[in-house]
Amino acid sequence: MVAMMYNPLRPTPPLRLVDAAPEPSSTAPEAIIRVEDLSIVFDVPRGEVIAVDRVSLAVMPGEFVSLVGPSGCGKSTLLNAMAGLERPFEGEVMVAGKPMLSPRPDIGMVFQQPHLFPWKSVRRNIAHGPRALGKSKTEALRIADDLIDMIGLTKFANAYPHTLSGGMQQRVAIARALANQPRVLLMDEPFGALDAQTRAVMQDNLLELRDRINATIVFVTHDIDEAILLSDRVLIMSAGPGRILRDLSVGLPRPRSSAILTDPAYLALKRDCLDLIRTEGRKAFEQMEAVT
Amino acid sequence: MSTGRHNRATTAGRLSVLVGALSVPAFVGVWELIARSRIVNAVLFPPPSTVAVAVLDWIHSGQFFGDLSASLFRVTVGFLIGTAGGIMLGVLTGRFRLVSSLLSPLFHILRPIPPIAFVPIVILWFGLSEAGKLFLVVWGVFFTVWLATHIGVQKVDRGLVRAALMLGTPRRQMLSEIILLGALPYIVVGLRTAVSISFYTLVAAELAGAFAGIVYRIEIAQQNMQTGQVMGGLAALGLLSFVADRSFAAIAERAVWWR
Ligand SMILES: Nc1ncnc2c1ncn2[C@@H]1O[C@H](COP(=O)(O)OP(=O)(O)O)[C@@H](O)[C@H]1O
Ligand SMILES: [Mg+2]
Numbered sequence: 001m002v003a004m005m006y007n008p009l010r011p012t013p014p015l016r017l018v019d020a021a022p023e024p025s026s027t028a029p030e031a032i033i034r035v036e037d038l039s040i041v042f043d044v045p046r047g048e049v050i051a052v053d054r055v056s057l058a059v060m061p062g063e064f065v066s067l068v069g070p071s072g073c074g075k076s077t078l079l080n081a082m083a084g085l086e087r088p089f090e091g092e093v094m095v096a097g098k099p100m101l102s103p104r105p106d107i108g109m110v111f112q113q114p115h116l117f118p119w120k121s122v123r124r125n126i127a128h129g130p131r132a133l134g135k136s137k138t139e140a141l142r143i144a145d146d147l148i149d150m151i152g153l154t155k156f157a158n159a160y161p162h163t164l165s166g167g168m169q170q171r172v173a174i175a176r177a178l179a180n181q182p183r184v185l186l187m188d189e190p191f192g193a194l195d196a197q198t199r200a201v202m203q204d205n206l207l208e209l210r211d212r213i214n215a216t217i218v219f220v221t222h223d224i225d226e227a228i229l230l231s232d233r234v235l236i237m238s239a240g241p242g243r244i245l246r247d248l249s250v251g252l253p254r255p256r257s258s259a260i261l262t263d264p265a266y267l268a269l270k271r272d273c274l275d276l277i278r279t280e281g282r283k284a285f286e287q288m289e290a291v292t
Numbered sequence: 293m294s295t296g297r298h299n300r301a302t303t304a305g306r307l308s309v310l311v312g313a314l315s316v317p318a319f320v321g322v323w324e325l326i327a328r329s330r331i332v333n334a335v336l337f338p339p340p341s342t343v344a345v346a347v348l349d350w351i352h353s354g355q356f357f358g359d360l361s362a363s364l365f366r367v368t369v370g371f372l373i374g375t376a377g378g379i380m381l382g383v384l385t386g387r388f389r390l391v392s393s394l395l396s397p398l399f400h401i402l403r404p405i406p407p408i409a410f411v412p413i414v415i416l417w418f419g420l421s422e423a424g425k426l427f428l429v430v431w432g433v434f435f436t437v438w439l440a441t442h443i444g445v446q447k448v449d450r451g452l453v454r455a456a457l458m459l460g461t462p463r464r465q466m467l468s469e470i471i472l473l474g475a476l477p478y479i480v481v482g483l484r485t486a487v488s489i490s491f492y493t494l495v496a497a498e499l500a501g502a503f504a505g506i507v508y509r510i511e512i513a514q515q516n517m518q519t520g521q522v523m524g525g526l527a528a529l530g531l532l533s534f535v536a537d538r539s540f541a542a543i544a545e546r547a548v549w550w551r
Pocket of ligand 1: 042044049050051064070071072073074075076077078291
């Protein structure tokens, strides 16, 4: 089980923070997500905002990769580009060999807010995707019921979203994204709006869930703990314009649970990460000072 | 202490319910007294009893149901056509920039003109036919429903649309489910306003010349100086639009079923 979680193509020394192999990964043919020299620029009333600045990265099939960075650094924009919700200004985003120009059902997305359809019950929310893709009603509901059992909301199958807690709603949103059996699951600060306790439970749930589904996951967060706990790789982004500063492999063994948050090896890893972020943060701050 | 306050509160509550129940009967009673006391001209201000007799005559003569069904037909059919058109175009202008650029300026110019001002031209176009009456009601209802839908569609949570996009929702279903239901709370408010507008325009339509209808009957009675009948007609119209508004409010509450 543990061995399966590791990507055999990317052997990494355990329990240490290391720079992942640099360029070769972005040209490796087996990457499921390839972002090359991607820039995204927004027109705003007073000119332009460069949200993503010449970013390249690659994600291997089955990998769990986190994007970490301060808010406003372009994490959501980068993720939206992988989802096909945002078109490249320059460069290219390829998922499963095809350029992303509009959303595709083999790529699932979970947003910070659950965005459940308020007029549909839990069951029908989850069945929405399969129905939209032309599955029969019976088949779609069967898929939904399986997922409802998996997220432990069997008792709430027929409840409407507004009657559920934030954590439950977000679990439904995850199940809804999984109903189309996506090859890639994109998650944009999915636990960011939850309280600390619920968040910890959700992280454990996601770790379990990950063992059962076959998706590559890209997970956006600004929480270092969350990133290290969940990921095989952590990409650290600079304060805007968004660029990737470092590509770090997390060599911690799996299966993991939030119990490792007190593990000395984990703490060492976190300290290294924080140092990096702090140095970069100071640099960015000084740059800003210099500009103004 | 607390029970005393509680008692005083419930006493005040009961009293206000009682006063509320007596409000209309008391008004009718005072009116009856004043009209009979000859302080006022009884031809212009007939007592409620005279109004009641006029209404009963109206019903017995068999004209009442003809008038009622003529007015109901105009209001209902006009409302349905105006609503269907308003929702359809509201979804299109709310969702598609190009359609909005094409139609919204025109609609914004036409919308503020009171529908009643169209009576003369409607008579030129349609004469005294039923089509002209429906046109006026449809016209009044359409713009209200269109604007409510247009705004509602633009306020649909972008997150819902994105979530639906990510799940592979086809274009058609996006409009007919996500956008339409997302905008429904706004549309329902517009529809309720449109109910009262349909009655305003009905009045204009029937005053412009008709052969049956509640307002038409009021006008005939006025020409014959049958003030009792005029007031009876007003009461019937008031009751009708009251019932329409209340039943619509009840329907609206259930229309947004997920709240
Ligand atoms: N639709 C948009 N229009 C204009 N500017 C935008 C838009 N979306 C994002 N931005 C800007 O792009 C930058 C990156 O935003 P975002 O990707 O949301 O950051 P993050 O998710 O890391 O907080 C921010 O400066 C933000 O203001
Ligand atoms: Mg964000």
